[in-house]
Amino acid sequence: xxxxxxxxxxxxxxxxxxxxxxxxxxxxxxxxxxxxxxxxxxxxxxxxxxxxxxxxxxxxxxxxxxxxxxxxxxxxxxxxxxxxxxxxxxxxxxxxxxxxxxxxxxxxxxxxxxxxxxxxxxxxxxxxxxxxxxxxxxxxxxxxxxxxxxxxxxxxxxxxxxxxxxxxxxxxxxxxxxxxxxxxxxxxxxxxxxxxxxxxxxxxxxxxxxxxxxxxxxxxxxxxxxxxxxxxxxxxxxxxxxxxxxxxxxxxxxx
Numbered sequence: 428x429x430x431x432x433x434x435x436x437x438x439x440x441x442x443x444x445x446x447x448x449x450x451x452x453x454x455x456x457x458x459x460x461x462x463x464x465x466x467x468x469x470x471x472x473x474x475x476x477x478x479x480x481x482x483x484x485x486x487x488x489x490x491x492x493x494x495x496x497x498x499x500x501x502x503x504x505x506x507x508x509x510x511x512x513x514x515x516x517x518x519x520x521x522x523x524x525x526x527x528x529x530x531x532x533x534x535x536x537x538x539x540x541x542x543x544x545x546x547x548x549x550x551x552x553x554x555x556x557x558x559x560x561x562x563x564x565x566x567x568x569x570x571x572x573x574x575x576x577x578x579x580x581x582x583x584x585x586x587x588x589x590x591x592x593x594x595x596x597x598x599x600x601x602x603x604x605x606x607x608x609x610x611x612x613x614x615x616x617x618x619x620x621x622x623x624x625x626x627x628x629x630x631x632x633x634x635x636x637x638x639x640x641x642x643x644x645x646x647x648x649x650x651x652x653x654x655x656x657x658x659x660x661x662x663x664x665x666x667x668x669x670x671x672x673x674x675x676x677x678x679x680x681x682x
Contacts, residue, residue: 442553614628
């Protein structure tokens with residue numbers, strides 16, 4: 428596993444730029460106390476504050492070379508949430524754009540220690556939370572996600588979060604088997620064993636013999652894997668216990 432994205436890194440940087448702007452504009456004038464649907468405990472304001480904090484943490488990490496312990500985690504006195512987000516977004520984009528995605532830098536994924544990791548990670552972080560803010564505000568049409576970006580996000584959810592993050596957490600599994608994830612003519616296999624979890628991009632013949640499958644369109648699968656759609660919003664086949672285990676393990680990994 429190399430961690431290489433399915434989407435081009437230039438495209439992912441474009442996504443980070445456009446989604447950051449859309450997130451900020453979607454939060455403008457909205458009640459920060461509004462609850463985020465499908466994300467228990469999250470509010471619109473907390474979501475914006477979280478993303479602005481992540482931007483600053485990553486920028487500080489890249490500049491110093493070591494993961495920071497202190498950074499600006501909330502707006503300064505008199506600074507709006509929107510301005511806090513925009514300022515952090517500008518600095519982050521400038522920092523990433525100044526470096527080739529293949530250039531080495533520290534990250535939290537051992538197999539991908541390069542700026543491209545952050546291009547990808549922050550593009551999807553911003554996209555997911557832009558949708559959160561738009562759904563919470565409930566006063567606008569929630570924007571879509573291009574298939575290319577959604578498929579890359581599916582890949583990231585499975586190979587980074589389901590595989591690596593759950594491994595770091597040391598999660599064990601009550602159900603053991605394989606679930607195939609099918610969307611946009613691509614397929615992945617998510618494997619759950621007594622000793623851990625893993626997922627990989629699969630060939631068509633590898634899907635034969637899995638215990639279960641889930642299928643939907645790329646945007647739907649992207650949102651489902653991130654818990655932004657209920658468990659029943661994919662087309663299931665096979666062992667429903669395994670499908671439930673996949674969905675619930677991803678909730679643990681991504682929260």
